[in-house]
Amino acid sequence: MLPPFSCPRQFATIAVMATPFTQPLLKVEDLSLSFGERPAVKGISFHINEGETLGLVGESGSGKSATSLAILRLLPPTATLTGSLSFAGSNLLTLPEHEMRRQRGSSIAMIFQEPMTALNPVMPVGEQIAEAVRAHHPALSRREVSERVLKAMHEVALPSPEQRAHDYPHQFSGGQRQRILIAMAIVNRPRLLIADEPTTALDVTVQAQILALLNRLRQTHHLSMLFISHDLAVVSQVADRVAxxxxxxxxxxxxxAQLFHSPQHAYTQRLLASAPTMRTDRSRPLATLA
Ligand SMILES: Nc1ncnc2c1ncn2[C@@H]1O[C@H](COP(=O)(O)OP(=O)(O)OP(=O)(O)O)[C@@H](O)[C@H]1O
Ligand SMILES: [Mg+2]
Structure with missing residues (x-):
């Protein structure tokens, strides 16, 4: 029997402005997916309202990334999917591929865990953000594209965007590279941002800065977010609800707040108990997950 969980300061949920939630923007119902014969996701259901952030947590291999790739329809052909996925009223599973391409990167954007591999090392970063703009707005003039690129770089607080837009990814720090990827994700004003472990590769100080940036952007852009992480402390800083x-x-x-204060499922209780906090008794080993 586990002791009752008292919410440590580390998990104190930041009061992200209470938004009046209405219709779900994303609705996932009874989603299952398998790679060949091997099931990876088994009948999951969740929704994300307008302006809301859902934190998706779980151990490695639990199916978090597979779920996010299913939403974007980016799974390999070996994957089979059942269930329903609706976004802003459209069924994502039956949308023709050209329509889906239009949604990807415009209405639904994604930021990945490892900024170095997600960026093209031989192209200036401003040009990479510009490509994301042109992919969805081919009629814009060079000047209009450039204005959008610089605005996005400003919004993610990259220093001196006018000069730095000409630099290559290796000329930026890890945190700055993650800001570039976030700029690329928000430049087309998506309604839903999927962030798959966006801060895992960063040290804790930079991680805190990126989380603060995401919280600011979700308010200024009224973004909905699916925030994936294995780290409950990170999720507690951005999520309104947690799955x-x-x-x-x-x-x-x-x-x-409810999940961190009174987790109901034994696995959630173990997950919380296995994370070190400032109050953890260091004379005893941490709880481990089976
Ligand atoms: N392309 C693929 N082909 C075959 N199996 C896959 C593929 N992608 C994922 N899987 C399997 O699906 C399961 C879920 O993987 P997924 O990547 O969603 O885990 P995750 O929760 O994101 O883990 P992590 O925290 O390590 O990123 C795993 O068993 C994994 O091996
Ligand atoms: Mg993953």
Whole structure:
């Protein structure tokens, strides 16, 4: 029997402005997916309202990234999918591919965990952000594209965008590269941002800065966000609600404060107990996950 969980300061949920949520923007119902014969996600359901952030947490291999790739229809042909995925009223599973391409990067954008591999090393970063703009707005003039690029670079607080737009990814720090990827994701004003472990490769100080940036952007852009992480402390800083995944199943879903204060499922309780906090008794080993 686990002791009752008292919410440590580390998990204190930041009061992200209470937004009056209305219709779900994204609705996932009974989604299952397998790679060949091997199931990766087994009948999960969740929704994300306008302006809301859902944190998706769970151990490695629990199906978090597969779920996000399913939403973007970026799974390999070996994957089979059942269930329903609706975004702003359209069924993403039956949308023709050219329509889906239009949604990707415009209405639904994604930021990936490892900024170095997601950026083209031999192209100036401003040009890479410009490509994202041109892919969805081919009729814009060079000047209009450039204005959007610089505005996005300003919004993610990259220093001196006018000069730095000409620099290559290796000329930026890890945190700055992640800001470039975020600029690329928001430049077309998406309604839903999927962030798959966006701060895992960063040290804690830079991680805090990126989380603050995402929180600011979601308010100024009224963004909905699916924030994926294995780190509950990180999720507690951005999520309004949290879904916990284990072995392809969502075992618990609740508003963030409720989940961190009174987790109901044994796996969530173990997950919380296995994370060190300032109050952890260092004379005893941390709880481990089976
Ligand atoms: N392209 C693929 N082909 C075959 N199996 C895959 C593929 N992608 C993922 N899987 C399998 O699907 C399961 C879920 O993987 P997924 O990448 O979604 O995990 P995850 O929760 O994102 O883990 P992590 O925290 O390590 O990123 C795993 O068993 C994984 O091996
Ligand atoms: Mg993953």
């Amino acid at each position: 916990v995944m284990q072995h392809g199943v969502i075992v618990e879903q609740a508003p963030a």
